[in-house]
Amino acid sequence: MENNFLFDSDLLTETGLKRKHQIETDPSCRINHMEYLPGMDVIDSDIRKCVMEHFDSYDYSKYTAKDVRRALESDRCTIEDFKALLSPAAEPFLEQMAAKAQKETSKHFGNTVYLFTPLYIANYCENYCVYCGFNCYNKIKRLKLDYEQIEHEMKVISDSGMEEILILTGESPSKSDVKYIGEACKIARKYFKMVGIEIYPVNVEDYKYLHECGVDYVTVFQETYDSDKYETLHLMGNKRVWPYRFDSQERALMGGMRGVAFSALLGLSDFRKDALASALHVYFLQRKYPHAEMSLSCPRLRPIINNDTINPLDVGEKQLCQVICAYRIFLPYCGITVSSRETAEFRNGIVKIAATKVSAGVSTGIGDHEEKYTGKQDEETGDEQFEISDGRSLNSMYSDISAEGLQPVFNDYVYVG
């Protein structure tokens, strides 16, 4: 079973359409995805080698119930144990995994759950990633908020009580350059205690600059760690360069960021191998940068505008839960974020087990927070990146989490430069 990602927009000219089809069907006209483009930092690091050795040799079919039991009964989780927990052999042990994960979560995080909201400030994009609603060939309403609009959106969000914000853009260095993003972050510092970014990967110097603008957390999703598969999904744009994306978190830490977040987009490729690589990416970087804060997300594929058939294939809720529990047992200190791609029911359940951070009051569109929060509809808005499944407001999220006996937390952080 495969997703059918490709579709054409009626906006394209004949030549444009021809070019699009050529890129889709003829790999030889795409750039080498393993080669850095001019201007991209190449850092001296062995992290990629460490992660990929495990990724390449991981054969999850060889693990048995005995390996899973050993992992569950051990005090500490080795890489081998983790591999067993991610394997199909662990599926019948999901309840035991959840119980163990819950213990680890409460050891490290007590009963707290952090709340944040994402803010998309622009949806222009120069990449052609076939599964993404923002991809440059998708016919959607594009918008880039100006500073005044950004401030207005932030005010609306901040008034709702939120103290942590994640600023996102489409990946267009020409439409949304580092300076523009930096200014947005400076505004965000006025309204929020914690500012994170999820933007296109940049060089160490740029991360340094963004850190000076108030950013302390950088999220970059690798999408898939299978570089061959990656090549077939990211057909155009800077994002096509797989190793540069891989090194993003390390460059961010070199640029002085306090924390970094990782993820594969589950459903794009072999999810067990991608989950393994995501966690090992955290594991090896944590050993190299022990001061850094680490966090994992676990998004699954979602439908997008103009293609409502996209789905996460073999990654059902049970498989997702297994991945999250394995993450927690292997990396007890790591933050785990579960986004509004998942349903309210799933998110209520998973925060009791392993998730430590959830988004609330989410929109993946551009400039529509006021409309969403107050019902006011006179602003121009830009289209969304993907469909969300959990549209709960901050208030309802807060009361749901409290009702589970957990403690919602808005901030536990102070920016010290």
Add this chain to the structure above:
Amino acid sequence: MENDKLVIGGKEFDSRFILGSGKYSMKLIEAAVKDAGAQIITLAVRRTNTKDEENILDYIPEGVTLLPNTSGARDAKEAVRIARLARELGCGDFVKIEIMRDSKYLLPDNYETIKATEILAKEGFVVMPYMYPDLNVARELQNVGAATIMPLASPIGSNKGLATKEFIQILIDEIDLPIIVDAGIGKPSQACEAMEMGAAAIMANTALATAGDLTMMASAFKDAIAAGRKAYLAGLGRVLTRGAAASDPLTGFLH
């Protein structure tokens, strides 16, 4: 098991027992090598005799790697000086850093140890620092070029065993260097326990030197260390936990 070697500074060892230097006698060295299988023997440079009589260097059998230590050093500067002296004396490139600014408990000074390790590693020594088990210090030692990390189990010469067990375990889990448990191991069972945890080797002296039958104790240590190592490689079995399972399943919400 046959290919299970301890590698330090590019050199391979079959034995995971290292003889310390606190209490020396010809008989002890003999027992350590013959009965405990030691291939590394520590030597306090300050005790090497420059005159002909009773020179410890003469007691060291062939095929045994000499590990000169810097005992007596009170800071990094003195340790560096002693290490260089050892090299001049022909003791090779291995050096164990011991820096004590405390003559009562003889606890190692982690701060000065980092400084000495950095200087000596740059000079090409195979540096094996003795330290109080602190994760940040261990990381720093690794960063500046240590070849192993040698955390203490309890105060030196005390035979009190693994008082710092939790912290040594953290070093074993987090540091990509051989962790050699040094000081305080008093019984074979304690040596075995440290090896089961994943320690790379055990260093002991007083436990043997003060035993009733030196030879027999040396061989008991050899067996205990081998047993612990085997258990570690085999992967320890489960420990049953008491307590009932939760009545409400945690995963009941999944579709």
